[in-house]
Amino acid sequence: MSRVYNFSAGPATLPVEVLEKAQKELVDFHGAGVSVMEMSHRSSEYMAIFNGAIEKLKSLMSVPDNYKIMFLHGGASSQFGMVPLNLFSDKRKADYVNTGAWSKKAIAEAKRYGTINVVATSEDKTFNYIPELSKDMFDSEADYVHITTNNTIYGTTFPELPDVGDVPLVGDMSSNILAQEYDVSKFGLIYAGAQKNIGPAGVAIVIIREDLAGSELDICPKMFNYKTHIDNGSMFNTPPTYAVYMAGLVFEWLLEKGGVAAMQKINEEKAGWLYDFLDNSALFSGTAQVASRSTMNVPFVTTSEDLDAKFIKEAAQIGLKTLKGHRSVGGMRASIYNAMPTEGVKALVDFMKEFELKNK
Ligand code: PMP
Secondary structure, eight states, X not given: OOOOEEOOSSSOOOOHHHHHHHHHHSSSSTTXXXXXXXXXXXXXXXXXXXXXXXXXXXXXXXXXXXXXXXXXXXXXXXXXXXXXXXXXXXXXXXXXXXXXXXXXXXXXXXXXXXXXXXXXEOGGGTTOSOOOOOGGXXXXXXXXXXXXXXXXTTTEEOSSOOOOTTSOEEEEOTTTTTTSOOOGGGOSEEXXXXXXXXXXXXXXXXXXXXXXXXXXOTTOOGGGOHHHHHHTTTOSSXXXXXXXXXXXXXXXXXXXXXXXHHHHHHHHHHHHHHHHHHHHOSSOEEOSOGGXXXXXXXXXXXXXXXXXXXXXXXXHXXXXXXXXXXXXXXXXXXXXXXXXXXXXXXXXXXXXXXXXHHHO
């Protein structure tokens, strides 16, 4: 077997133990004589897989009983539309914090249905920081406040959740769900695409405070209505069955590793090695402001675009893959989600040291 260290922002690296388990169970799932891919989503075997995944996620995130978990199609991007279609009241107004390209997409979509107030933005500095927020900046009459908890492209994370009073807080947690502890009760709704920190692409996770579902706009399509999926246990139509099964295996792996608190500690350690190196390097520097740094996505640059390209090429040659930054910002980005082994980050830092010595 030859595995590289894959620093892709998503779809991203998965725990090798999970891949091996899936491989073992691929053709004949526990004596069922079929693969999980071939099972009816309503069969007892599949229902056990599905409900098991929900229960494990509930336990990992300590989801309170008055919240519902859904496994849906359509990626995080569908949530850009589903959130306003379901959470807008007759007022149809919401507050958004603009911390990057994904926030902007969420804002553009919500604007199709109502009035969006952009409370703060970090666009002036290519989104390399999270703006300061205070309660008085938010409209107490808004239907909800939307934030992107971790900004995959720029490597920033909200250092703390904003105080939005009684207005429901909505979090796009696509790139740091299960990577650090969050108090779910502080949110009205959390959503995330799976393909970064959870499993393969194809399933999006939505966690909603139950009372927020059921007052959707009249124009809301049935498939976009949270109540449809809550009432049908995410089985209104065929759910992304195999992606949910894989997510369940990752949840099991996380529980075996000690859960989210244990992962957070390891993630802080892994990111710490990279940031310590970047802060002391004469060649490399991190691009996100210190107070807003992410433990999941670490963007950095050398002193020139030519050296950036050389670094990416030489790193790939020794099995440190997909380090190119997002096309909108350039440079490099190491995505070091839960499943990135500590050895992968150590190998990257060692290579950066060596590269610096040779290229200063
Ligand atoms: N939000 C964030 C923070 C993301 O990083 C991404 C994907 N890169 C998305 C939303 C969009 O996710 P999807 O491709 O699942 O629609």
